Amino acid sequence: MTEGEFHSQPARRENSPMTDRLSPLHDIHVAAGAAFTDFAGWQMPVRYSSDLAEHAAVRSAAGLFDLSHMGEILVVGPQAAEALDYALAGKLSAIEEGQAKYSLLLNPEGGIIDDLVVYRTGPDRFLVVANASNREVAARELRERASDFDCLVEDESDDIALIALQGPKAEEILRNVDGFDLPGLDDLKYYRAIPCDFRGHNVLVARTGYTGEDGFEFYIAPDAAPALWEAIAETGAGSGLVPAGLAARDTLRLEAGMPLYGHELSTETFPVQAGLGRVVALKTKEGDFVGRAAVEQGPAPDARILVGLRSEGKRAGRAGYPVMLGERVVGEVTSGALSPTLGYPIAMAFVDPGAAESTDLELDVRGSRVAASIVPLPFYKKESAHD
Numbered sequence: 001m002t003e004g005e006f007h008s009q010p011a012r013r014e015n016s017p018m019t020d021r022l023s024p025l026h027d028i029h030v031a032a033g034a035a036f037t038d039f040a041g042w043q044m045p046v047r048y049s050s051d052l053a054e055h056a057a058v059r060s061a062a063g064l065f066d067l068s069h070m071g072e073i074l075v076v077g078p079q080a081a082e083a084l085d086y087a088l089a090g091k092l093s094a095i096e097e098g099q100a101k102y103s104l105l106l107n108p109e110g111g112i113i114d115d116l117v118v119y120r121t122g123p124d125r126f127l128v129v130a131n132a133s134n135r136e137v138a139a140r141e142l143r144e145r146a147s148d149f150d151c152l153v154e155d156e157s158d159d160i161a162l163i164a165l166q167g168p169k170a171e172e173i174l175r176n177v178d179g180f181d182l183p184g185l186d187d188l189k190y191y192r193a194i195p196c197d198f199r200g201h202n203v204l205v206a207r208t209g210y211t212g213e214d215g216f217e218f219y220i221a222p223d224a225a226p227a228l229w230e231a232i233a234e235t236g237a238g239s240g241l242v243p244a245g246l247a248a249r250d251t252l253r254l255e256a257g258m259p260l261y262g263h264e265l266s267t268e269t270f271p272v273q274a275g276l277g278r279v280v281a282l283k284t285k286e287g288d289f290v291g292r293a294a295v296e297q298g299p300a301p302d303a304r305i306l307v308g309l310r311s312e313g314k315r316a317g318r319a320g321y322p323v324m325l326g327e328r329v330v331g332e333v334t335s336g337a338l339s340p341t342l343g344y345p346i347a348m349a350f351v352d353p354g355a356a357e358s359t360d361l362e363l364d365v366r367g368s369r370v371a372a373s374i375v376p377l378p379f380y381k382k383e384s385a386h387d
Contacts, residue, residue, distance in 0.1 A: 023068040024222035040132035042069040047245040054248035055340040061240025062167030071135030072160045073128040077151030087145035091281040100191040106291030111267035161225035166215030173236040212256025257378030263334040270299040274306045304350035311372040316345035317363040324362045330355040346379045
């Protein structure tokens with residue numbers, strides 16, 4: 001199963017070598033009636049009630065997500081910043097303590113191994129958050145690339161649970177959670193993080209997310225995660241907060257124009273093709289980094305580029321569907337859905353450069369032609385003082 005394709009199946013109670021891994025919140029999800037999906041080797045909740053209801057709650061109030069399948073890799077030591085500058089596409093040495101940065105792990109050929117969020121949690125301490133399906137390869141690559149630097153790379157994924165609270169009422173709910181000491185929340189801006197305390201447990205509270213809404217992500221020890229989840233859920237019950245699964249998370253990120261590894265990003269994709277050329281610090285970072293020479297050379301002139309598409313009717317293009325110009329295939333859909341917020345089909349697709357300005361594109365939706373027009377990304381953008 002590729003990321004973004006969600007099919008429910010019965011929960012598996014046992015966590016053994018013959019079954020998928022279970023989140024520390026698994027029993028809570030089972031009690032809430034969640035349907036589960038096999039996701040990067042984990043049994044994760046795909047939905048609790050309905051995809052549409054959970055999606056709408058995040059846009060209007062708030063949703064609570066279990067993201068404990070994500071990978072967390074610690075890079076610490078006197079040369080941790082220099083090691084990450086070499087290992088990643090961004091200039092991580094430039095971010096301040098308490099700041100986060102979106103970055104890319106490239107291969108020597110300039111393709112994307114993974115997209116990451118990096119938090120600077122101390123002068124010589126960084127937390128790198130990788131996609132669940134790429135946890136092992138990201139940890140291995142970082143360890144190898146940091147081998148000539150005075151720092152340590154440790155995969156701490158098994159020692160960290162991750163919960164996300166997303167939506168316009170997220171801050172209001174967070175402020176009222178009993179037992180949460182939140183110094184610095186008043187000044188916490190987007191892509192910033194602060195160390196906090198929840199009932200005696202250390203929590204890194206980050207103003208980050210993957211939904212296009214304001215919200216927070218909580219990094220906490222697995223044994224403390226159930227209490228935090230239940231406290232947030234109880235606090236937000238009267239404000240419209242609902243638990244939300246991976247299906248809603250996928251349509252939310254699609255509306256927000258956020259790429260998903262395995263769909264918009266791959267080892268065959270240059271950052272500039274996916275609209276992420278700005279993430280690569282070619283001008284601001286001195287010295288070499290993995291993939292630099294290939295990125296400077298760039299992709300072939302005819303390499304496809306990522307665009308947003310709005311199509312007519314109610315039938316959405318899905319990953320793998322052809323994009324047509326007359327009788328010619330000029331692209332392929334990477335992600336698509338009938339947008340719950342906007343009410344019409346949206347998709348991201350890679351298309352030939354010559355087709356990127358065309359007004360006559362169509363999607364081949366299971367043998368039927370559906371007219372589609374190129375529109376700017378993101379499809380949806382909130383208005384927030386924290387942007």
